[in-house]
Amino acid sequence: MRALLTRELRLALRTGGGAFYGVLFFLAVVSITPFAVGPDLKLLSTIGPAILWISILLANLLGLDRLFQADSEDGSLDLLLLGPHPATAVVLVKCIAHWLTTGLPLVIATPVFGLLMNMQAPAIAAVMATALVGSPAITFIGAVGAAVTVSLPRGGLLLAIVVLPLVIPVLIFAVSATHGAVADPAPFTAPFLLLCALSLFFAVLGPLIAAWTLRHSTG
Amino acid sequence: MSDAAAPSASRLWDLANPTRFLNLAARLIPILAVATIAAFAAGLYMGLRAPEDYQQGSTVLIMFIHVPAAWLAMMCYSLMAVSALGTLVWRHPLADVSVRAAAPLGAAFTFLALVTGSLWGKPMWGTWWVWDARLTSVLVLLIIYLGIIALARAIEEPSTAARSVAVVTLVGFINIPIIKFSVDWWNTLHQPASVSRLAPPAMDAVFLYPLLVMSAAYTLFFFTCHLMAMRNEILRRRVRTMRIQAAAGGSAADVR
Amino acid sequence: MFGDYAGFIVPAYVISALVLASLIVWLWLQHRARLRDLDELERSGARRRSAMKGER
Numbered sequence: 409m410r411a412l413l414t415r416e417l418r419l420a421l422r423t424g425g426g427a428f429y430g431v432l433f434f435l436a437v438v439s440i441t442p443f444a445v446g447p448d449l450k451l452l453s454t455i456g457p458a459i460l461w462i463s464i465l466l467a468n469l470l471g472l473d474r475l476f477q478a479d480s481e482d483g484s485l486d487l488l489l490l491g492p493h494p495a496t497a498v499v500l501v502k503c504i505a506h507w508l509t510t511g512l513p514l515v516i517a518t519p520v521f522g523l524l525m526n527m528q529a530p531a532i533a534a535v536m537a538t539a540l541v542g543s544p545a546i547t548f549i550g551a552v553g554a555a556v557t558v559s560l561p562r563g564g565l566l567l568a569i570v571v572l573p574l575v576i577p578v579l580i581f582a583v584s585a586t587h588g589a590v591a592d593p594a595p596f597t598a599p600f601l602l603l604c605a606l607s608l609f610f611a612v613l614g615p616l617i618a619a620w621t622l623r624h625s626t627g
Numbered sequence: 628m629s630d631a632a633a634p635s636a637s638r639l640w641d642l643a644n645p646t647r648f649l650n651l652a653a654r655l656i657p658i659l660a661v662a663t664i665a666a667f668a669a670g671l672y673m674g675l676r677a678p679e680d681y682q683q684g685s686t687v688l689i690m691f692i693h694v695p696a697a698w699l700a701m702m703c704y705s706l707m708a709v710s711a712l713g714t715l716v717w718r719h720p721l722a723d724v725s726v727r728a729a730a731p732l733g734a735a736f737t738f739l740a741l742v743t744g745s746l747w748g749k750p751m752w753g754t755w756w757v758w759d760a761r762l763t764s765v766l767v768l769l770i771i772y773l774g775i776i777a778l779a780r781a782i783e784e785p786s787t788a789a790r791s792v793a794v795v796t797l798v799g800f801i802n803i804p805i806i807k808f809s810v811d812w813w814n815t816l817h818q819p820a821s822v823s824r825l826a827p828p829a830m831d832a833v834f835l836y837p838l839l840v841m842s843a844a845y846t847l848f849f850f851t852c853h854l855m856a857m858r859n860e861i862l863r864r865r866v867r868t869m870r871i872q873a874a875a876g877g878s879a880a881d882v883r
Numbered sequence: 884m885f886g887d888y889a890g891f892i893v894p895a896y897v898i899s900a901l902v903l904a905s906l907i908v909w910l911w912l913q914h915r916a917r918l919r920d921l922d923e924l925e926r927s928g929a930r931r932r933s934a935m936k937g938e939r
Contacts, residue, residue: 553795573770574798851907855907867919
């Protein structure tokens with residue numbers, strides 16, 4: 409299993425694309441926000457957590473089509489799924505590798521963009537924390553969408569459309585937790601724990617369904 | 628094969644033969660159509676005679692077409708989820724036909740629920756759209772429907788398409804409670820102090836009966852359309868198969 | 884009868900009626916198109932597989 413993980417990581421890092429494009433997209437969305445809403449710093453810091461999270465969400469979604477595509481194109485996906493390890497575990501490892509190279513860079517890039525949005529330290533920390541525990545859920549839910557759209561042309565766009573409604577709860581709890589960390593009366597722990605629960609729940613369900621779909625669609 | 632199963636289950640499998648289904652549909656559709664028209668006539672008559680509501684005035688009339696549309700939007704998705712199980716678990720040949728037929732219908736009802744909800748909300752709250760929990764959930768449901776329709780059209784190979792659509796339908800179904808919970812949560816966080824929910828008025832019989840009859844009318848309408856759509860899908864597949872065979876067999880097909 | 888709210892009630896009913904009617908019309912037109920396709924195919928000699936089996 410560890411061999412599979414290192415393989416996945418090496419592949420993902422070699423094509424290099426994921427992290428770079430994701431962070432670049434993150435930068436793009438954050439940068440155009442002031443053009444749309446005006447440079448008022450107070451406003452920006454108020455909507456900052458929301459804008460950051462929308463960017464993180466979209467960057468994750470748009471990178472998901474790379475989860476299975478490369479392996480599907482050269483046929484190695486079939487080999488992996490038929491190999492000694494259970495297909496679900498294979499998909500789980502692919503998701504983890506994908507998150508480490510796409511989701512995690514976004515989390516790490518958050519402070520910089522938080523400063524662009526004139527956010528204060530507690531807000532930035534809250535976004536980072538929620539992104540850390542919430543973006544895996546996006547990857548795991550997205551795995552099902554990726555499995556279903558794996559060999560479609562324009563599959564990436566369709567994937568985003570299909571998966572977007574399913575990740576709305578992640579967005580809701582993440583932003584709610586962030587507001588809770590910043591503004592006192594609102595709770596932080598409840599939505600934060602719900603986020604963790606979502607990630608754990610879909611860590612099991614997502615790869616399970618994705619693996620089943622991939623195994624039964626080959627050929 | 629179905630000896631141990633209940634009679635209704637074996638009847639479902641009898642219908643697995645498309646031709647038999649088409650015959651049944653041809654008989655049922657006119658009956659359902661007539662029943663639909665009768666129910667609409669009764670419902671509209673009862674509804675338009677209802678008095679004005681204490682709080683909502685005559686806009687309560689919109690309730691008679693908003694609530695059934697929303698109810699059908701959800702019932703349709705439940706039907707799709709059961710059909711999706713039919714595709715994945717029981718491999719019923721017509722299950723995929725059922726899902727594909729139902730999706731556009733569900734989207735239409737969801738759209739109607741949103742439009743009538745908006746028209747109901749404007750006089751109540753002064754804006755065309757309000758992000759209250761129910762309307763928002765219905766909007767998310769619409770996106771789910773449209774995603775399924777887009778996916779069904781994008782996949783060429785029929786059995787892959789059937790499986791993928793079924794998987795996405797079921798994953799959506801599993802997520803709907805989660806989405807509903809999170810939207811309700813979100814709404815209570817942001818709700819201003821004095822907003823009244825876009826809810827049906829206290830259910831006096833004079834409002835309840837027309838509502839029930841209209842709901843029945845909408846339901847009958849749905850099943851009429853669903854059977855028609857399933858029939859069309861079966862015929863479409865037949866045409867496609869015949870075209871493929873004609874292209875492959877060339878003139879040899881005529882000789883035999 | 885509708886009071887001030889006619890401007891909302893009437894469009895709501897009209898749009899609903901239009902959408903529901905369009906559904907029926909669309910389904911009916913599709914049905915006719917498919918029957919036409921089938922007629923065309925039968926005339927040009929293509930046979931359904933089950934019909935072919937019956938002829939053997």
